[in-house]
Amino acid sequence: MTERPPLHRSILRTLCRGLGLFGILLVAVWGGAAFFYSTLEPTALRLGLSGLFPVALLACLAIRRPLYRRSAMLGISLILAVWFLTDPARNDRDWAPEYSQMADATVEGRVAHVTHIRNFTYRTPTDATPAYYDADYNLDTLSSVDLVTSYWAGSAIAHVFLSFGFSDGRHLAISIETRRQKRFAYSTIAGFFHHYELFYVTADERDLIGVRTDIRREQVYIYRLQLSPAARERLLLSYLSELHMxxxxxxxxxxLTANCTTEILARSGASPRWRLDWRVLLSGYTASLAYDIGLLDQHDPFATLQRLSLIKRPEGARPSANYSQEIREHLPLNTP
Structure with a gap:
């Protein structure tokens, strides 16, 4: 009479098999999505591989001999891993108009030279007249850094970026975004894969903030970061260095790892404790994270500070030459 294995071993074996099957399904789905959202051309190749990979991986389950089955699965998975890890980001694609021109920056002595600062004039969210300009910024006149958060769909998700202010009244806004190709529509899921290059939009506030307040009619908040002059300069130089790189x-x-929030924390040198905070992923709460770190004015509770930091624009307003001054007239932008 064959002795049955103990019940706990049978349960453990079943659990391990279930977890193994789940892992295989997870790799199949992830690999298919990685190919689907890749930048491979032609489109037929991209779509074909997105279907072929999960089918090939799952077909290995039909192999009876465990060694052959595992070897086949491992080989197919290694092909995916090698392709994904060696798939290079590029600057020479057919970009959407707002991402077609990269800015660049060099620093000579105490002067930062920034080229191709974007200054689009928007008529609608999708219709704009492109324009760019070059400018020099004396680091000794850097007077402020503002955290900008823009909401368009609830309170949990926001786009977050910085704007550097100078004592002559100029502002240089830098937004870390996805660099989208013309042939692809925007997709949140695609951002988890090799679909978008990282792009530092370097722009005039009339462009970067104005399109959000006056054209898209988003809820936009501006908070003054409480930084020392030395910290402000280090932050700007870090941005400009990455921009050039x-x-x-x-x-x-x-x-997850290289988005508008994580890049700000990386550039600012924030401790790992804050980089792992749940509010890094739910970017709508980034300002409250900055408040808890001590980077925002602490005189009022955060809820009060947030209410007072909302940009209020008249109906039908359009960004003018004095836009940066107009949006700050009634904001609690205290300096340290």
Missing amino acids: LTTHPRWYNT
């Missing part, structure tokens, strides 16, 4: 060494955007 991306012109020759492009990087992939990633919704």
Whole structure:
């Protein structure tokens, strides 16, 4: 009479098999999505691989001999891993108009030279007249750094970026975004894969903030970061250095690890404790994270500060030459 294995071993074996099957399904789905959202051309190749990979991986389950089955699965998975890890980000794609021109920055002595600062004039969210300009900024006149959060769909998700202010009244806004190709529509899911390059939009506030307040009619807040002059300068120089680096060494955007919030924290040198905070992923709460870190004015509770930091624009307003001054007239932008 055959002795049955103990019940707990049978349960453990079933559980391990279930977890193994779940892992295989997870790799199949992830691999198919990685190919589907990739930048491979032609489109037929991209779509074909997105279907072929999960089918090939799951077909391995039909192999009876465990060694052959595992070897086949491992080989197919390694092909995916090698392709994904060696898939290069590029700067020479057919970009959407707002991402077609990269800015660049160099620093000589105490002067930062920034080229191709974007200054589009928007008539509608999708209709704009492109324009760019170059400018020099004396680092000794850097007077403020503002955190901008823009909401368009609830309170949990927002786009977050910084704007650097100078004592002559000029502002240089830098927004870390996805660099989208013309042939692809925007997709939140695509940001988890190699679909978008990382792009530092360097723009005039009339463009970067104005399109959100006056054209898209989003809820936009501006908070003054409480930084020392030395910290402000280090932050700006870190941004400009990365801006220049991306012109020759492009990087992939990633919704989890290289997005508008994580890049700000990386550039600011925030401790790992704050980089792992749940509010990094739910970017709508980034301002409250900055408040808890001590980077925002602490005189009022955060709820009060947030209410007072909302930009209020008249109906039908359009960004003018004095836009930066207009949007700050009634905001609690205290300096340290």
